[in-house]
Amino acid sequence: MDFDVDDAATLMTLLDEKRPRRVTQSLLSGWDMLQADVPTRERIESAAAVLVGTGLATVDADWGMQLTAEGARIRRAVPGRLGMRQVPGILGAQLRERGVSRADFVLPSSLYDAAFTAYMDVAARRRERAYRRHWWETWKPRRQK
Template sequence: MENAASVLVGSGLAQLDEGWSLRLTAQGGRICRAAGAGRGMREVPGALRDDLTGRELTRAPLTLPASIFDPAHDAYLDRVRRRAERRSRRRWWQRWSR
């Protein structure tokens, strides 16, 4: 999270406010909208890569405080765990429904 945020902020594509909320700048918003315009979700990463090719990406010195990082990290791990549980239940149901 810190690496991604530091690149976005350092490259002028996003900014952090006093409450550590990350917001896209006008330039970052244009790139995001252009990448998603008329494309499916699977095409967006490639479009973003194409839009960012040749752009100098720099890192801002950024260290998230534990009060921000820890809850975000825990929420991410919870989502991963719930996704794995849903997949295992789906597989169980598919085995018995055949």
């Protein structure tokens, strides 16, 4: 259950109450930035189930997720001077104190697979650009005598 709470705190860090956030390359990128880990479909599904079951987030039919007013209140209570990587830990502690329950739903694998593929494609292009930049900067033409 702690794993679910930690993942729910990470997801809560990435959501807001004004606009729904779908499971996209951007969501996976944000999660990777916070946890240095790309979540599986099951982890996102489980994290959303905890937030929805506890009344802190909603998920629409297209898997647009956003915080409820209560979820946003808890999220805003985290001090702004902290780094983003510290926020999930604080939210996780608050969720444990509050107690959590789970909703029951399934994240479609097609939605997750499309987001995962897009994220990995962007990462591969970034690595390729870094390699080319490194190669070009380290290559120096020999001077002719």
